[in-house]
Amino acid sequence: MNAPKTYVQSPEAKAAYDKRWQRIMDCVALKQPDRMPTAMFCTFYLAKFGGITNRELMYNDVKATEIAERALLELEPDCYNPLVLNVAMGPVLEALDYKQLIWPGHGVGDHQPYQYLDREYMKAEEYDEFIFDPTAFYLTKYLPRVLGVFDGMEELPYLPGLHYFRLVGGMRAFAKPRVRAALEKIMKAAEEVERFSNVHIDFTNRMTAQGFPTSHISTSVAPYDLIADYLRGATGTMKDLYRNKDKLLEMLDKAAVFLTKQTIAWSRASGHPVVFFPEHWAPDRFMSQKQFETFWWPSFRKLMINLIDAGVIPMPLWEADCTKRLETIRDIPPGKCIYWFERTDMVKAFEVLGDVVALRGNISPSLLTTSTPDEVDAAVRHLAENVFHKGGKLILDAAFGLPDETPVENARAMYRAARKYAS
Amino acid sequence: MSEMTDQEKQLVTWLADMNEDDAFALAKKMLLEEGANPMRVLDLCRQAMDIVGKRFEQGEYFLPELVLAGEMLENIGAVAKPLITQGPGGEPKKLAKVLIGTVHGDLHDIGKNIVTFMLDINGFEVKDIGIDVPVKTFVDEINEFKPDVVGLSGFLTLAFDSMKETIAAIQEAGLRNKLKIMIGGGQVDEAVRNYTGADAFGTNAIEAVSLCKNWMGVAA
Numbered sequence: 007m008n009a010p011k012t013y014v015q016s017p018e019a020k021a022a023y024d025k026r027w028q029r030i031m032d033c034v035a036l037k038q039p040d041r042m043p044t045a046m047f048c049t050f051y052l053a054k055f056g057g058i059t060n061r062e063l064m065y066n067d068v069k070a071t072e073i074a075e076r077a078l079l080e081l082e083p084d085c086y087n088p089l090v091l092n093v094a095m096g097p098v099l100e101a102l103d104y105k106q107l108i109w110p111g112h113g114v115g116d117h118q119p120y121q122y123l124d125r126e127y128m129k130a131e132e133y134d135e136f137i138f139d140p141t142a143f144y145l146t147k148y149l150p151r152v153l154g155v156f157d158g159m160e161e162l163p164y165l166p167g168l169h170y171f172r173l174v175g176g177m178r179a180f181a182k183p184r185v186r187a188a189l190e191k192i193m194k195a196a197e198e199v200e201r202f203s204n205v206h207i208d209f210t211n212r213m214t215a216q217g218f219p220t221s222h223i224s225t226s227v228a229p230y231d232l233i234a235d236y237l238r239g240a241t242g243t244m245k246d247l248y249r250n251k252d253k254l255l256e257m258l259d260k261a262a263v264f265l266t267k268q269t270i271a272w273s274r275a276s277g278h279p280v281v282f283f284p285e286h287w288a289p290d291r292f293m294s295q296k297q298f299e300t301f302w303w304p305s306f307r308k309l310m311i312n313l314i315d316a317g318v319i320p321m322p323l324w325e326a327d328c329t330k331r332l333e334t335i336r337d338i339p340p341g342k343c344i345y346w347f348e349r350t351d352m353v354k355a356f357e358v359l360g361d362v363v364a365l366r367g368n369i370s371p372s373l374l375t376t377s378t379p380d381e382v383d384a385a386v387r388h389l390a391e392n393v394f395h396k397g398g399k400l401i402l403d404a405a406f407g408l409p410d411e412t413p414v415e416n417a418r419a420m421y422r423a424a425r426k427y428a429s
Numbered sequence: 430m431s432e433m434t435d436q437e438k439q440l441v442t443w444l445a446d447m448n449e450d451d452a453f454a455l456a457k458k459m460l461l462e463e464g465a466n467p468m469r470v471l472d473l474c475r476q477a478m479d480i481v482g483k484r485f486e487q488g489e490y491f492l493p494e495l496v497l498a499g500e501m502l503e504n505i506g507a508v509a510k511p512l513i514t515q516g517p518g519g520e521p522k523k524l525a526k527v528l529i530g531t532v533h534g535d536l537h538d539i540g541k542n543i544v545t546f547m548l549d550i551n552g553f554e555v556k557d558i559g560i561d562v563p564v565k566t567f568v569d570e571i572n573e574f575k576p577d578v579v580g581l582s583g584f585l586t587l588a589f590d591s592m593k594e595t596i597a598a599i600q601e602a603g604l605r606n607k608l609k610i611m612i613g614g615g616q617v618d619e620a621v622r623n624y625t626g627a628d629a630f631g632t633n634a635i636e637a638v639s640l641c642k643n644w645m646g647v648a649a
Contacts (some may be wrong), residue, residue: 244493409586
């Protein structure tokens with residue numbers, strides 16, 4: 007196994023690391039940092055930056071690591087997303103036979119990004135089964151549907167209730183050829199996942215030694231988005247708002263509980279307090295305010311409160327425009343979260359939430375991809391002057407990270423301007 | 430428009446209010462047991478969809494209602510359409526033709542489908558050519574379908590270049606002056622419209638309908 011190496015952090019690098027991390031933590035605690043911090047989030051932008059194809063970035067972790075390091079050393083953000091983990095996963099996805107995604111080298115062109123396949127991975131009539139026993143549903147239904155290596159596990163017997171000699175006899179299921187084949191494939195794929203995880207850990211260790219902290223390691227999901235994105239599908243869940251309202255609400259409650267357990271465990275295992283939540287179905291235009299307050303917000307708020315109580319710092323990325331949601335999502339304890347906004351007007355977000363959360367974002371993707379460095383500079387200046395210098399605890403970043411197509415000079419302009427207007 | 434009976438009013442109300450089960454049961458009863466004219470039932474559905482569209486415009490309804498409305502319409506249509514005996518010509522004249530598709534490289538379709546649905550219920554003849562549509566397919570389809578408006582959809586930032594290439598190819602084929610082009614999708618804004626050379630952009634289905642109506646000189 008490729009165990010991560012140990013890297014020595016020089017006193018200078020430690021000081022740089024501590025300063026960067028302190029800026030982020032000051033923002034979270036609603037204290038004024040020494041200057042406006044920056045964050046970097048990107049995926050296939052690294053291919054553009056390094057002059058390779060998206061496919062190479064997916065399959066060549068050595069190149070991916072080398073380019074990610076170069077990008078960080080050049081752009082010098084105060085924190086960055088686990089870069090390698092988010093791109094160089096081609097071999098892992100192949101090993102698992104992952105079916106919910108198509109990626110360069112596997113279903114899309116070499117220069118395209120990966121794309122998620124929105125489908126019904128759980129049928130409407132399966133709500134009761136999921137709610138009664140999510141683990142059994144995962145093991146024998148969901149995982150075989152989304153990971154090819156689990157094919158055969160649907161032949162496992164229902165385990166709760168096995169007892170005494172029935173328990174002994176029940177073990178016969180593990181002799182079934184399809185179950186055995188599945189177990190062998192799962193173990194083999196897991197070795198590849200372990201190898202890849204070590205590549206990621208090695209990379210973050212190396213960057214830590216050079217003074218660069220990650221913004222987060224773990225990612226989690228809002229209960230509604232778990233169901234809408236990964237189980238029932240987007241339109242399936244929309245219809246459930248009418249057709250299966252009570253079951254959906256029951257499942258949301260349940261998901262808040264198991265996501266709490268899982269997210270705390272992952273955050274602790276990664277040794278990083280910040281957990282990233284890409285929020286897909288919260289925007290103003292997707293559902294009414296009443297639906298948002300009934301279906302989307304309560305279970306997510308419950309999850310966030312549980313996490314905050316456990317010392318986790320939730321970092322939701324509120325995708326699209328969430329202006330109408332601002333008053334509602336204000337209802338959390340102050341100084342505990344980072345709210346990252348994509349298209350919501352950051353000045354407005356600052357007015358409503360400035361005394362409750364740190365803010366992150368939100369240089370527009372169309373600006374970054376189609377405008378000039380001067381225009382990027384002006385957009386950063388606007389946010390610095392109207393949010394950070396007015397007391398907003400803003401972590402400057404692109405709206406949802408650097409778009410894949412961002413010209414390199416525009417990315418440089420964004421971080422250069424952020425330093426120029428930082429204090 | 431002929432006066433509605435109480436039963437017909439009830440069907441329209443249930444459909445517009447998202448009362449799916451009652452609406453479907455009533456429509457089935459009217460069609461299969463009472464011998465109602467299927468064209469009349471479909472017209473009632475269209476009237477209900479007008480109300481749904483207005484509620485969407487007014488900010489009362491959102492995506493879930495449009496998705497459910499589309500499905501209710503499809504389910505009733507599946508019962509009604511086999512019963513239609515009259516020949517063609519019964520349908521009202523369409524306002525204009527719209528060709529719509531998601532540009533190459535992008536597989537997203539929820540927004541495109543909703544725009545298609547809203548244009549359809551607003552009286553446009555819409556041809557949806559799917560997702561990840563190559564530039565050449567757009568040009569070929571324009572030559573064949575002869576649309577008044579082309580809608581290019583895309584959610585990812587890669588769609589900016591795909592839209593630009595598609596519009597350039599339409600120009601190259603000498604078709605650009607014969608039609609209007611609108612773009613839409615998650616990241617689209619004025620900067621993207623300018624970059625791609627589209628005539629207009631929209632951020633939701635209502636804006637798409639308004640753009641098409643304005644271009645065709647129909648009161649929005």
